[in-house]
Amino acid sequence: MCHTGWLWHIADMKQSSITQPMLESPEAPDSVAALSAELIAVLVAVTDGEPRVLTLHQAAALPSGPFAATDRSLQASLRAWVERQTGHPLGYVEQLYTFADRDRTGAADGSCAGPVIGISYLGLTREARVSGYETSWQGWYRYFPWEDQRTGPDVTRTALTAGLHAWAEDAADKTERASRRQRVVLTFGTAQAGTEAWNEELVLQRYELLFEAGLVPEAGRPANDALAGTGMLHDHRRILATAIARLRAKIKYRPVVFELVPDDFTLLQLQRVFEAVAGRLLHKQNFRRLVEQQGLVEETGALATATGGRPAKLYRFKRSVLQERAISGTKLPLSRSR
Amino acid sequence: MCHTGWLWHIADMKQSSITQPMLESPEAPDSVAALSAELIAVLVAVTDGEPRVLTLHQAAALPSGPFAATDRSLQASLRAWVERQTGHPLGYVEQLYTFADRDRTGAADGSCAGPVIGISYLGLTREARVSGYETSWQGWYRYFPWEDQRTGPDVTRTALTAGLHAWAEDAADKTERASRRQRVVLTFGTAQAGTEAWNEELVLQRYELLFEAGLVPEAGRPANDALAGTGMLHDHRRILATAIARLRAKIKYRPVVFELVPDDFTLLQLQRVFEAVAGRLLHKQNFRRLVEQQGLVEETGALATATGGRPAKLYRFKRSVLQERAISGTKLPLSRSR
DNA sequence: TCCAATAATGCTGGGATTGAGTATAAGGGA
């Protein structure tokens, strides 16, 4: 044995929840199987008001690669690779989650035999231009149609909520029914007029709920459904959900939006990117006020060639406050209306 | 090749920062070396007003074990193990960070040859009783004396800040000096009267700054210094710093404090635990108001046998709101004074 | 030339949140 003597075994990597039931696990055999690790990247850019992710295999998989045990920093390598591919610097990289998948034991040629550890990353970039074959940028709402609430509670959400409530009522005993109902309401909100209560950060919870209710059948094969969204291979859609949730949370208290917009931008452009990521609309005046009073931007002096309407001032991100704000935090709260 | 064809290499797992310089990396050989993975746990309990972590090897290491590629959920196994050891349920488990360490290539017997991937976890529990040999609970401020700001800016912090400023002035060029100065002020605050500006969440940044400044010499061997704190083996102190930072952040917006207090508690007890974790004092009346109006607790009806003073009402955590709040969030802001 | 549409930008009022202080109640011990 290498270390201190007690074994842990890994298989499933469900995001921890306090209420998660505790499972008893029997002792496992004291063998260490051959391991392999895989790195999975969620690369995000916002183009034409749509958040996009880089995909492979006919939009059914995220870029991933085996982890080669050599000597460079992972993040540095990730950056270098992306920069070569897209021609733009990768502004921000963040580790998402590590999970183990005992069902996926590598390719057929045996070179990747044994269980796979997956380490997923979120990366932000600017321009969506790639040269690879089979590689393309896809709008992320293609995989999660219900996550785009910029036009208010739409057909998708309504239909899904209905389906979920049916599933809830379908439960065996009363307690389970109540629990399911509560989960549905908490994650999808009551689509009643006014109340809203849509929390844009619960991307993963919603996906898992739909999965549990059998509304996003993703048993290995990617399906395509206008309601349930496009499926992905393996658990890539789950990883994407994690990435979206993380980014939606982060964008509110760290100045990462600027990694997604051009060097010079108008405040409305910035707002649109923000809204695209968050999947909901913002109050324009309040957004401007916040951005301005946070001191994160400065005017370039130039004006944008208007797209119809009064020309807007162009701003640029104050790189000088980056270090400061990266530590002390921003604060760009989401409010409802437009 | 197993996957899509481009390689990533992993070595160092520095927490991503936007300002981190981008390193160019050369292509790596197309070989997949033997891998091994290690799980590292930061188990936290609060006893006698002190946050403690479970340690091994004369308080110089965190519990860790090789990852055996078998079939159970890691979290379930972790829970089971801790519950056996401590006799108390592990309330909350959360993944911290995954890193790769090419310098640490397992034990001498070759069973763990190849580079090591480390997956670290944070776990919260209640009582600090262990039966193992070499195993003990240690107050976490032993490793980070400067992180305990409950008594205001103390000698430790003052001394370290002085040392850091000396280091800052020691830089070669002007830009670097300014940058260092800024980092010192941002992470350690200006210890001026009143201004404070201590951000308790910057545990990792402070540790890294001290490391960089050579004030916490931790070249593999655990040292013991009243100022720099006790060292740990490998990068365990770094992992601990990550855990503290994560917990300090989480405790403010998720109801995880309750995992660290007994079933029945007074509001002051709850506050003390909160303060112990956060390393700073809270305004008592405001803390009560928040806890109460959040609807997270309910009175048991009983009173605490006073520890001197008017008897306090006993409260219990409303488990019923757990699922709800685990999703929708709490909000227990930290304010300064007592 | 005037008007309508589209944006940008400035300003204001009310409600909620928060930081911090004051006052009162209820115990124990000298």
Added chain:
DNA sequence: TCCCTTATACTCAATCCCAGCATTATTGGA
């Protein structure tokens, strides 16, 4: 009984934030 300690209730002002309203600047057409 007085005094010390802690619990608990209440108040007040500053601030923040949401959500409107109003005004200004352009473009494109009637």
